Amino acid sequence: MASRRTDSAPPPPAADPVAALDRIAYLLERDQAPTYRVKAFRTASAVVAGLDPDELRRRVERHTLGELKGIGPKTADVIEQAHAGGVPGYLADLEARPSPVPTDGAALLAAQRGDCHMHSDWSDGGSPIELMARTARDLGHEWVVLTDHSPRLTVARGLTAERLRAQLDVVAEIAAELAPFRLLTGIECDILDDGSLDQEPELLDRLDVVVASVHSKLRMDEPAMTRRLLAAVRNPRVNVLGHCTGRLIQGKQRPESAFDADAVFAACAESDTAVEINCRPERSDPPSRLLRRALAAGVFLSIDTDAHAPGQLDWQGYGCARAQACDVPADRVITTWPVRRLVAWTGASR
Template sequence: MAPRPSPASQPGPAPDPVTALDRIAFLLERDQAPTYRVKAFRTAAAVVAGLTPDELRRRVEQRTLGELKGIGPKTADVIEQAQAGRLPGYLADLESRPSPVPTDGAALLAAQRGDCHMHSDWSDGGSPIDVMARTARDLGHEWVVLTDHSPRLTVARGLTAERLRAQLRVVAELAAELAPFRLLTGIECDILDDGSLDQDPDLLARLDVVVASVHSKLRMEEPAMTRRLLTAVRNPRVDVLGHCTGRLIGGKQRPESTFDADAVFAACAESHTAVEINCRPERRDPPSRLLRRALAAGVCFSIDTDAHAPGQLDWQGHGCARATACEVPADRVITTWPVERLLAWAGAGR
C-alpha cells in the first residue's frame, strides 16, 4: 500500500476523503482540540484507507458509511463531500480560522531546518514513525530526530534497550525511503536522580542526537537538582537539555524545578550541550527570564516541538516567537543548522 499523504500537506480544493480526514485531524491537534475528537477523524481515515475504491463509492451512493465501525455522522459527511469532489465544510471552517501559533518569530521560523524532539506510537506518541516523519518533511523541514522515551518512564511506554535496537532497524529502513529528507535516530533519555542516564551508554553512543530530561522528583531541593543537572549536561553523550524546569502552565499547572541556573547554563556552554526551547503551549520552557540567562551564558539552543502527534509538529512558531523576543541569534539555534553541521556537532563530544 502506498503511503498516505502527510496531513501537513495543504489539500487542494477537492481533497480525497482520506486526505480530508487526516488534514482535519492535523488542524485539530494543532489547535489543541480534545483527543477524542482528533481520534474520531484519524480512525475514520484509517477505515476509509482500508476500503477499495468500488466499496467506498458504493457505500457513499447507498449512504451506508455509518454501518462501518469507526465512522460517525460527522466523519461520514466529510467523506461524502470529498468523494463528491467538494471541499468538506468541516475542513473549510478549520482552514479559515487563524492559526493559534504566533507569527512574531516568523523570520526565525523560516530559518528552521529541523526539530530535535518528537515522539511516535513506540512510546507515548499517537502516530506511527512514518506519519510523524512525513509530516515534518511536508512542513518544510530537512531533517527531524525521533526521540521516544527511555525505559524508566513506564507510563509513556519507554523503550528498553531491546526495543530501541528494534526501532533503530525500523528507522534505517524508513530513512532510506524518505531520502533526501533525513530521519535521525535519537531518544529522550530520563535524567536519573544522580544525574546518570536511563539507557545503555553504548547504545546512546549509536544515536544521532540525545535529549536528556528530568521527569521525576521535580521538587528535589535546589542543591541536589543542580548537581543532578550538572552531571547530566556534562555527559558527553548528551546533546540537548530538554524542558529544563519541568514547569506546566495554563490549565494543568506545575511549578518550576529550582536549580542554580547560571551554573547549569555555564556547564552547558562549556560542554556544548544545547538548551531546549520547548514549544509545547503548556510548557514554553525555559521561562523567558531563564532563556535570557542561558543566552548570556553562551549556550546554543534547540527549538523543539516535543510533538506527540502530527499537528503538534506545527508548534515550532511558539518557540521561535519566544527566542526572537529574547534576541536569540539564529546561528545559535541548532535546529537552523544543515544536517551535516548538526551531526558533526553532536558527534564531537563522543
C-alpha cells in the same frame, strides 16, 4: 537553501476522503483540540484507507458508512463530501480559522531546518513514525529527530533497550524511503536521580541526537537538582537539555523545578550541550528570564516542538516567537543548522 514553511504547512490536500480526514486531524492537533476528537478523524482515515474503492463508492452511495466501526456521523459526512469531489464543510471551516501559532518569530521560523524532539506511537505519541517524519518534511524541514522516551517512563511506554534496537531498524527503512530528507535517530532519555542516563551507553552511542530530560522528582531540593542536572549536561552523550524547569503553565499546572540556573547553563556552554526552547504551549520552557540567562551564558539553543502528533510539529512558531523576543540570534540555534553540521556536532561530543 531550503527553509521551514511559514504558511501552516502541509499544503491543502487533494479532494479525497483520506486526505480530508488527515488534514482535519492535523488542524485539530495544531489547535490543541481534545484528543478524542482528533482520534475520531485519524481512526476514520485508517478505516477508509483500508477499504476497497468499490466498497467505498457503494457505501457512499447508500449512506452506509456509519455501519463501519470507527466511522461516525461527522466523519461520514466528511467522507461523502470529499468523495463527491468537494471540500468538506467541516474542513473549510477549520481552514478559515486563523492559526493559533504566533507569527512574531517569522524570521527565525523561516530559518529552521529541523526539529530535535518528537514522539511516535512507539512511546506516548499518537501517530506512526513515518507519518510524523513525512509531516516534518512537508513542513519544509530538511531533517527531524525521533526521540521517543526511555524505559523508566513507563506511563509513556518508554522504550527498553530491546525495543529501541528494533526501532532503529525501522527508522533505517523509513529513512531510506524518505531520502534526501533525513530522519535521524534519537531518544528523550530520562535523567535519573543521580544525573545518570536511563539507557544503555552502547545504545546512546549509536544515536544521532540525545535529548535528556527530568520527568520524576521535579520538586527535588535545589542543591540536589543542580547536581543532577550538572551531571547530565556534562555527560558527553547528551546533546540537548530538554524542558529544563519541567513547568506546566496550562491545565494541571506545575511549578518550575529549583536549581542553580547559572551553574547549569555555564556547564552546558562548557560541555557543548544545547538548552531546549520547548514549544509546547503548556510548557513554554524555559521561561523568558531563564532563556535570557542561558543566552548570556553562551549556550546553543534548540527550538523543539516536543510533538506527540503530526499537527503539533507546526508549533515551532511558539518557540521562535519567544526566542525572537529574547533576541536569540539564528546562528545560536542548532535547529537552523544543515544536517551535516548537526550530526558532526553531536558526533564530536562523543
